[in-house]
Amino acid sequence: MSPRPSSESGSQAAESVERATLSYGRSPRRTSLAWKNLTDAPIRTTVSLSGIGFAILLMFMQLGFLGSVGDTATVVFNRMDCDVVVRSQDYLHLYDPSSLPGDLPQWLEGLPEVRQVVPLDIGVTQWQNPLDHSFRAIALMGIDLDEPAFDLPELTPATRAQLRPTGAVLIDDASTDDFGPSDGIKFGPADIGRTTDVAGSQATVKGTFEMGTGLAANGALLSSRETFEELTPGRRGNRVSLILVTLEDSENVEAGLNAIKQRLRSLGGPASQAHAMTLNEVMKAERLQWYFQTPIGLIFGIGVVLAVVVGGVISYMVLASDLSSHLSEYATLKAIGYSNGYLVRTLLTQSTLLAILAFPPSLLMAYVLYYLTSHYSHIPIRMTTTWMFLVLGLSLLMCNAAGVFALRKLLKAEPASLF
Template identity: 30%
Template sequence: MSQLLTLVFGRLPIGWLQLTHNRGRFIAAVAGVAFANLLVFMQLGIMGALNSSTVAPYAMLNADIILSSEDGNTLTDGGHIPRVRMFQALGVAGVADATPLYIGNLPFTLDDGSSVSLLSFGMDVAQPSFASPGIAASLSRLTLENTALLDEGTRGMPASVIAKLTDGGRYSFETGGTTLTAIGTMDVGGGFLADGMVIMSDQTFLRLFPNRTSGAPNHILIRTADGVSPDAVVARLQAALPKGNIRIQTMAGSAANDLAYMATERPTGIIFGFGVFMGILVGLVIVYQVLSTDVADHLREYATFKAMGYGQPFFLGIVFEEAMVLAVFGFIPGVFVSMVLYAGLVSVTGLPVVMDAGRAILVFFGTLAACSLSGAIATRRLANADPADLF
C-alpha cells in the first residue's frame, strides 16, 4: 500500500504511515467511518424505499393529466372529486379521453390469522388504455364479478398463493362480507401505506366499498390528443373547469409533488432525512477526533517541518491524505454491510430497499468531503503556530 500511495502522491505517504503506525487506533477509526457510512446508507435506503413506494402506483396508470381533490396530498389520500368534472373536461380542446379512478384500503385476514392490507384501485375495465401495458392486457378479465389482479409483492402473502396465481390458478378470500377472487397478478410491490396493491373493475370496487358512489371518484385520469402538450391542456382545464376544490396536474407533476410532500411534510420523511444528517455528523466528529489526535501526537514533527520552511499546504496535504485513506477504507466495509442489511430488510419487510450505483457514489464522495472538512478543521492549530512554541 505504501508503494501504491507513493506513486499516487509522488512522495512518501506520510499520512498513511502515521495512521497505520498505531494499528489499533487505525482499525477503530476505520470502524467509526464505516459505522457512519452504514447509518447514512440505511437512512437513504429507507428513504429511497419510501419514495419508490410513493410513486409505485403511478407505474400502474397510463395517463397524461390527473384531476384530484385539492385537499389531497398524495395519490392515495385526500377527498373525492365530482364525476361531472370528467364530462366537463371531455369538452376541453386537446382532451382525447378520460376515466374515473377509485382508491381505497382493503383489509383482510389470511388463513393463519395474520392481517394484510391492500391498496385497492377501481378502474373502468372498458378503458384498458388507462392502465400500464402489463396490466391492460389482463384488465378485460376483470369484467367478471368480484375479480381482481393481486400484487405479486404483497407483504405477508404466502409464496404458494402467488405461485398458484402465476400458474393460472385463482385465490379467493373474504373481505367486508364479500368474496373477492384474484385471477391474476401484477408486479408493483408493498410500501409504507399498505402491504400490497390490488386492481379491480370500478363495479367490483363499489360493491366492496358500499359507502362509495360512482359519482365521487378519487381522481379523474385524462389522456391528451396526439401531439398536444399536457401542460397546455392543463392550462385550458384550469381556465374551463369551475374554480373550487380541484387540483389539475400532469401525471409527472403529481408524482413529483407526492415525493416532495413525503420528504418534507410527513414524519417518516423528516425522520429519515434527519437520520442522514446525524450519520454525516457522526462521521465528521469521528474523523475530526482521529485527525486532531494525530496532529497533536505529531506536533513536534510538524514543528520541525515548519521550521525547515514547509508551509500550511504541505500539512494540509498530509492530513487530507489521512482523510482520504479513512474515507476509502471506511466506505468499503460500510457499503458491503449495508448491502447485506438491505437484503435482510427486503426479505423481512418487502420494502423496495436496493443499493443503486448513484447512492453508493453519492455516499462515497460525501464521505470524502466530510473527511476532508474534518481534516481542514484539525489542522487549524498549525496554521498560526510558532515552531519555537511547539517544542
C-alpha cells in the same frame, strides 16, 4: 591567502540553505508524510477506517431508504397510461386522494384536445388474513373494466371478464406474507379462488398482478369500480378519486392541460377547485410530499444528516488521536521551518485518504445490505450513481471538516513548549 567572506556573502549562504531546506519540504519526490502516518500503525489505521466506513455505510442506508420512499410513492403512477391527472384540491397522497364529482369525466370528454378520460377509484380498506384471521390495511384500486386505468399485461379481456362479478379481485403478488398467502411466502396460482373478508364483505381472489407496493400499504388489490364501492368502508355515492386524461396530441401536453384547466374553471362549483397536472408533475409532487411532509420521509432525511454528524465525530476522534501521538514530530517540523500551510495540507491529505480508503468496502457492503433489505422487506432499494457521488462527497466533506477542527490544537502550539 584567500579573502575572508563578507557578512553579506554569509547571509546569502544562509538564505540559500533555508531555501534548499524549504524546497526539499516542497519537493514532489518527498515521501508522503500523510501516507506514512497511516501505514506506520496499521492496526490503528484499520480501526479508524472501520469507524469511518461505518459512518459511510450509515449514509448509504439512510439515502437508500429515502430513495425507496420516492420510488414507492410513484410505483402506481408509473403504470398509468395517461398525459394529465385531475385530482381534488383536498388531495393528500395517492391512498388518501379525497374525491371528485362523478360526472366530471363526461364534461372533460367533450374537449377536442382530449382523446380518452378514464376514472380511477383508490383508497385503503381492511383485508382479513385467511390463515390467522387478523386484519391488515390494504390498498384497493377500482378501475373501469372497459377502459383500464393501468397498463398491466395481466389485464387481459379474459381476466377483466372474471372481475365483473361483485367481490372479484386481483391481488398484487408483491403483497407481504402478512396478508396470508397459502404458501406463507407469496401470492400465486394456489391462492386463486380463495375467499376472505374485506371491510365486512366477501372478496374472492381471481388472480394476481405485478405492480409493487409502497410504504403507505404493504399490499394492493385491483377490482372493478362496483366492487371498490362494495369493499370500501362507507358509501361515497357518485364520486371518483382521480381522473386520467389521454390527449389527442401527446407531444403538446401544455395546450391540452390549459384546455382542461379552462373547462374546470368554466364548470364552477366543486369542479372548478379540481387540480389538473401533467403526469410528471403529479409524480414529482408525490415524491416531495413523501420526502418533506410525511414522518417516514423526514425520519430518513434526518438520518442522513445524523450519519454525516456521526461520521464527522468519528473522523475528528481519529485525526485528533493521531495528531496527539505525533505532536512532537509536527513540532519538530515547525521548529526547522516548515510552514503551517504544509502541516495543514498534510493533515487534510491524511483525512482525504481515510475517506477514500473507507469508501470502497462501505460501498460493497451497502450493495449487499440493499439486496437483503429489498429481498426480505419487499421494498425496492437501489443503488444509483447519484447516491455514490453524493456519499463520496459527503465523506470527503466530513473527514476534511474533522481535520480542520483537529488542526486547531497544532496551530496554537509553540514548538518550544512541547519538549
